[in-house]
Amino acid sequence: MSEFKSSKLGRLFTLGKGITKAGATLAFDAAKSKAQTYVEGHQKEWQNVKDLSLKIKASHEIIQSMGELKGAMMKLGQMISISEDLFLPKEISDLFRELQKNSPPMSLNDVEKVLIHNFSKSSKDLFLEFDTTPLASASIGQVHKARLKTGEFVAVKIQYPKIVDAIKHDFQNLHQIDRLIHTLYPNKPNLDSLIEELKMSMAEECDYSHELQEMEYFRAEYAVHFPMIIIPKVFPEFSTQEVLTMEFVEGDTFEETLLYSLEERNFLGQSLYNSFLHSLWNMKRLHTDPQNGNYLFKKDKIIMLDFGSTRSFPNEFIIDYCALMMALEENELETYCFICKKLEIFKIDEQTDLMEQHFLLIQSIYLPYVNPGQFAVIPMSPFQLFKELIGKIEFKGRSSPKREFLLLDRSTFGLYTKLKAWKSEIDWLEGKNTFRNSVENEVKLKQSIKG
Numbered sequence: 001m002s003e004f005k006s007s008k009l010g011r012l013f014t015l016g017k018g019i020t021k022a023g024a025t026l027a028f029d030a031a032k033s034k035a036q037t038y039v040e041g042h043q044k045e046w047q048n049v050k051d052l053s054l055k056i057k058a059s060h061e062i063i064q065s066m067g068e069l070k071g072a073m074m075k076l077g078q079m080i081s082i083s084e085d086l087f088l089p090k091e092i093s094d095l096f097r098e099l100q101k102n103s104p105p106m107s108l109n110d111v112e113k114v115l116i117h118n119f120s121k122s123s124k125d126l127f128l129e130f131d132t133t134p135l136a137s138a139s140i141g142q143v144h145k146a147r148l149k150t151g152e153f154v155a156v157k158i159q160y161p162k163i164v165d166a167i168k169h170d171f172q173n174l175h176q177i178d179r180l181i182h183t184l185y186p187n188k189p190n191l192d193s194l195i196e197e198l199k200m201s202m203a204e205e206c207d208y209s210h211e212l213q214e215m216e217y218f219r220a221e222y223a224v225h226f227p228m229i230i231i232p233k234v235f236p237e238f239s240t241q242e243v244l245t246m247e248f249v250e251g252d253t254f255e256e257t258l259l260y261s262l263e264e265r266n267f268l269g270q271s272l273y274n275s276f277l278h279s280l281w282n283m284k285r286l287h288t289d290p291q292n293g294n295y296l297f298k299k300d301k302i303i304m305l306d307f308g309s310t311r312s313f314p315n316e317f318i319i320d321y322c323a324l325m326m327a328l329e330e331n332e333l334e335t336y337c338f339i340c341k342k343l344e345i346f347k348i349d350e351q352t353d354l355m356e357q358h359f360l361l362i363q364s365i366y367l368p369y370v371n372p373g374q375f376a377v378i379p380m381s382p383f384q385l386f387k388e389l390i391g392k393i394e395f396k397g398r399s400s401p402k403r404e405f406l407l408l409d410r411s412t413f414g415l416y417t418k419l420k421a422w423k424s425e426i427d428w429l430e431g432k433n434t435f436r437n438s439v440e441n442e443v444k445l446k447q448s449i450k451g
Helices: 008-040 043-069 071-082 090-100 108-119 163-184 192-205 208-225 262-283 315-329 333-342 352-370 382-390 403-422 428-450
Strands: 141-147 153-159 243-247 285-287 295-298 301-304 310-312
Touching: 108 153, 108 243, 163 192, 208 243, 208 262, 262 285, 262 301, 262 315, 262 403, 262 428, 285 403, 315 333, 315 352, 315 403, 315 428, 333 352, 352 428
Parallel strands: none
Antiparallel strands: 141 153, 153 243, 285 310, 295 301
16 A cells, blocks of 8 residues: 555656656667567568557556556546547557556555544544455545444445545646557547546546435435346445445456356346436436446346446437437438537538448447347447548547537446447347337427427
């Protein structure tokens, strides 16, 4: 365990070391590659191998710094990892995915400081038992198992000291990470909207009292509609803005669920899919941090954790998004393009042929899921299809889509990757018809008034 660095100078020094090492790796390996290429006479083949090799080494240095710093740096890396190999080579996205798991924990001294600051009591005074080794350490805080004096076992999420200050410093340095990633991968998308979303979301995530309210809200809602989804009970008397105490719940990791039977994976997949649709279309509110580390499982249960990143969506956005889906289903290219421009997926002066290609691509991915029957994720690679289209797009000067779309996209990616890995056989059409009908009626009413 190490002391958490929250000062601007300390964080800048740690980031600077990672960037310097990454830059040195690129410079040294590039020079070595040129020399060996000249000797061996296989310029193109050798360069391709060496390029990926040196990029992996440089990326490792960046990711290690992100894990050490936690905060916004680590969260950005986690968000990048969810896109799988859409923008980055698989070997690189796998490295970023390590940030979904654990990072180096803070020291016990820091843990006690936070508890004393919030309760004027140490862990020994607050709890009957307190495990000094954390169960997990993430971007904003780490979790310890404990036992209340009333006997209940709990998970205590403790925020890193002065993490808010640390995050403020991070946003002054994120452009350096962005610049280095651009050096490694020149055609990566513009991250401005992602960074803006990060600024807003992390401010809320640092307020554990907000997360407590979200957990209570989702817990009450899901208890009625999805009793197979467990959200831990919270203990407000042992919670503050910097400490969140909740029921201790055990379960299998996502990786362990891959060994479940197909019937069990079907049940989990259908339950997760239906709860996503209910949250989107009816609650208009989503759990928007779908990394695998935020879930535990049993063969008939889904345990959802970490509600620091949840979002309510404006009704107008939900109606527009539903209209976008309906335009795909009804082959309405003009409507699709109009809404994509409104959501800033396309530029106002976007090239017609590019919009048509995008429309046909999304149709090819989406339309199979409006067919009747139970079936698994279609065996295609939407990421590869997107790569082919992305190769034709110039990202320089192009803004990212609206932040609501980024949030929804992030949640959808998380759902898709789980269902794909499980090979769950889902009744996609029944889910759509069950949960989207009320919003469809609003779209039709809006269109009839305009007409």
